[in-house]
Amino acid sequence: MPLALLALTISAFAIGTTEFVIVGLLPTIAADLGVTLPSAGLLVSLYALGVAVGAPVLTALTGKLPRKILLLSLMVLFTAGNLMAWQAPGYTSLVAARILTGLAHGVFFSIGSTIATSLVPKEKAASAIAIMFTGLTVALVTGVPLGTFIGQHFGWRETFLAVSSLGVLAFVGSLVFVPASIRHTPPASLLQQLQVLRQPRLLLVYAMTAVGYGGSFIAFTYLAPILQRLGGFGESAVGAVMLVYGISVAIGNIWGGKLADRRGPVSALKIIFLGLAAVLLVLSFTASNPWLVVLTVLAWGAVAFGNVAGLQVYVVQQAERFAPRAVDVASGLNIAAFNLGIAGGAWGGGHIVEELGLVHTGWIGALVVLAAFGLTALSGRLDRLDPRPAALKGSGVRVAAH
Secondary structure (H helix, E strand, O other): OOHHHHHHHHHHHHHHHHHHHHHHHHHHHHHHHOOOHHHHHHHHHHHHHHHHHHHHHHHHHOOOOOHHHHHHHHHHHHHHHHHHHHHOOOHHHHHHHHHHHHHHHHHHHHHHHHHHHHOOOHHHHHHHHHHHHHHHHHHHHHHHHHHHHHHHHHOHHHHHHHHHHHHHHHHHHHHHHOOOOOOOOOOOOHHHHHHHOOOHHHHHHHHHHHHHHHHHHHHHOOHHHHHHHHOOOOHHHHHHHHHHHHHHHHHHHHHHHHHHHHHOHHHHHHHHHHHHHHHHHHHHHHOOOHHHHHHHHHHHHHHHOOOHHHHHHHHHHHHHHHOOOOHHHHHHHHHHHHHHHHHHHHHHHHHHHHHOOOOHHHHHHHHHHHHHHHHHHHHHHHHHHOOOOOOOOOOOOOOOOO
């Protein structure tokens, strides 16, 4: 494995950790800054909005910059954002730091795949991308539980200091090992990207993505307070539960990809969305039982991100049929849809917590995920009514996490 690819993987690990570690620290941050849980939940929403905006907009605006310079600039921005969070004097400054870090996240994953593929022979391109994105999976399994442990034992600010040190490590690795001359095709302009949004069938896939993830994050954003206030777990146990969740996610990602290959994306997505809705509904009944809630979280992880592969494959298939000149743009916008769903789910979950209580996030999230199931079934029906062939054959599929 080229050392430059390892540097990209470390970057992905650092970014994945800073995105999701906030979930395990929400009660700690809310108590320390004197804000409500819904206000703390906005730290998840606004980060995701930063990713959603950063991916298409900043990638287009920075299209002419040399890739290595852009990559190094992003890791400087990422590190600066986490250092800002470490030293944030209050809630507002922490929000600004999260948005700044989210912007770096969005652009990194937009350019990361092209950089990774430039480092290896063409026949190993898919493997290079997969290796880089293992950084996200490993972050869920190790980075998030470890970051939660640091935050609960040494203070939440120290978690961001630790993540910023990962940013420095990734910067140095990229500086030393990533070649200066990386060929790249300038990304699509904002106008070209907007053309994709004129295709109703692609908008339907983006709605499936956003609604499906929004439903899950209604509850997932508030997993730590659910475990502590309803399940009776102490702070130190939350990190262990997050570890269980992360391991389950890693297994679920593999299972979801194989299911999409075997059954086709629409059938796989319907199965996964139904499973996710069932788990979220069960959560409303098991949240107050320590053993049952851990089992529920274990099942939740298995289906929470298992739809990533299916959704990415499906959006590429639809783009090949309805926007064959903008397949990469369509795929990238689906990543924005993931994060819009996360932002909306975290925001909606905050209102549910404030108005109804933590226990209601589960069943309401289940209803939202069922809406994603309905959209998927509708899209599959439309496919059968209009079975036009894909305009591009053998174009390949870029499967990426948000």
